[in-house]
Amino acid sequence: MNKGGAQQKGHSSKQAENIVLVGRTGNGKSATGNSLIGKKVFASKAHASGVTMKCQTHGVVTKDGHKINVIDTPGLFDLSVSAEYISKEIVRCLTLAEGGIHAVLLVLSARTRITQEEENTLRNLQTLFGSQILDYVVVVFTGGDVLEECNETLEDYLGRDCPTFIKEVMRMSSNRKVVIDNKTHDEGKKAEQVHKLLSLVDDIRRSKCGEAYTDDTYHMIKEESEKLRKHHEELESKNYSEECAAEMKNQSLILYKENLKQMSEQLEKKLKDAAEAQEKALSKMTQENNELNLALKIHIPLPPITPCNIL
Numbered sequence: 229m230n231k232g233g234a235q236q237k238g239h240s241s242k243q244a245e246n247i248v249l250v251g252r253t254g255n256g257k258s259a260t261g262n263s264l265i266g267k268k269v270f271a272s273k274a275h276a277s278g279v280t281m282k283c284q285t286h287g288v289v290t291k292d293g294h295k296i297n298v299i300d301t302p303g304l305f306d307l308s309v310s311a312e313y314i315s316k317e318i319v320r321c322l323t324l325a326e327g328g329i330h331a332v333l334l335v336l337s338a339r340t341r342i343t344q345e346e347e348n349t350l351r352n353l354q355t356l357f358g359s360q361i362l363d364y365v366v367v368v369f370t371g372g373d374v375l376e377e378c379n380e381t382l383e384d385y386l387g388r389d390c391p392t393f394i395k396e397v398m399r400m401s402s403n404r405k406v407v408i409d410n411k412t413h414d415e416g417k418k419a420e421q422v423h424k425l426l427s428l429v430d431d432i433r434r435s436k437c438g439e440a441y442t443d444d445t446y447h448m449i450k451e452e453s454e455k456l457r458k459h460h461e462e463l464e465s466k467n468y469s470e471e472c473a474a475e476m477k478n479q480s481l482i483l484y485k486e487n488l489k490q491m492s493e494q495l496e497k498k499l500k501d502a503a504e505a506q507e508k509a510l511s512k513m514t515q516e517n518n519e520l521n522l523a524l525k526i527h528i529p530l531p532p533i534t535p536c537n538i539l
Contacts, residue, residue: 244287244297246325246440247429250353251335252345253303256370259410260335261300264422266290270300283317285324291419294426299324305349311503315495318356319488322449328440331429332364334397338371338385338407347393355502356495357443364441365401366428367394372409372421382407402435404428445491456484 247264249257258270269286287297299321304314322329332353336346353361375385382405386394398405406428408421459480463473 243327244295245330245429245433246297246299246327247331247333248299248301248321248325248329249333249335250301250304250349251333252337252343252349253306254340255335255337256410257333257335258300260333260368260370260408261286261298263408263410263418264288264290264296264298264425266418266422270298283320283324290422290426292423292426294429296426296429297325305345305352307345307348311496311499312492314352314499315492318495319445319449319492322446323453323488325446328442328446329361329364330440331366331432332361332441333366333368333425335368335370336394338369338382339374341389342391342394347391350393350397351502351506352499355499357441359400361441362397362400363436364432365397365404366425366432367398367401367405368425369405369407370410372407373411375407376409402431404431445495448491449488452484452487456480 249261251257261270262268265286265288270284281302283299283301285297285299287295289295301321302317303309304317334349334353336342369382369385375382406421406425408425409417412418412421460477463476466473468476
């Protein structure tokens with residue numbers, strides 16, 4: 229969408245590339261983030277209480293010279309998560325992504341079957357950001373060790389039972405996909421995996437001429453953050469007492485948070501409206517299928533009864 233001006237950053241020495249991890253809880257988002265960073269900085273305990281509950285970020289300069297900022301999200305699009313929670317964390321994510329989003333890693337797992345929650349992730353991503361976000365998506369399959377044990381390639385795995393929506397997202401994201409083994413202790417393999425993944429991020433940067441993804445919500449957050457920063461600087465330049473300056477800073481911070489809350493509520497409404505529209509569409513489709521089945525039953529002629537020959 230890139231409204232309000234493109235973010236031309238590339239490999240700037242001042243601006244890191246923001247890489248956002250999304251996917252179902254337990255698919256290995258945090259472990260993938262740790263692989264990118266090169267050490268354990270994100271809690272990675274699948275199916276435990278220690279998993280990510282808020283968007284977190286960590287920056288690093290990789291051995292290849294990439295300056296990256298990895299943003300790990302909680303299971304934003306799990307079926308049990310409310311629209312209110314999703315919207316708040318999306319605003320937090322966009323606040324952390326200074327300069328825009330350079331890549332979205334849609335993390336799936338080769339260890340488990342792809343479920344409705346993965347489809348939910350994709351649908352909500354498009355609801356919140358528009359279909360243009362797929363231009364920035366890389367599909368990451370964790371569980372590379374499982375495929376190796378079964379002597380399978382990623383193509384073998386996808387060829388067995390790949391849902392239509394996954395085929396569609398890969399088509400719309402220029403077939404950018406990679407398999408990763410977050411459990412390996414082989415340093416050479418670790419480096420090769422990260423290199424392959426970041427090469428796909430580079431492909432996005434080249435295809436978008438260095439433009440990061442931004443949208444209206446991002447620009448509103450940036451505007452509010454800039455207003456807050458300037459107001460604090462202005463207060464510091466005046467001869468207010470320390471107590472008075474602190475009180476005015478606190479008031480401006482309260483206003484800033486209130487404005488972000490309103491943005492969250494707008495996103496929440498967008499999610500709820502989309503969910504309601506989908507539910508109505510599914511209900512209509514079910515009704516039409518039922519009516520069609522009933523019509524077929526009514527119009528299907530019964531086979532003729534052949535009279536018995538009585539000897």
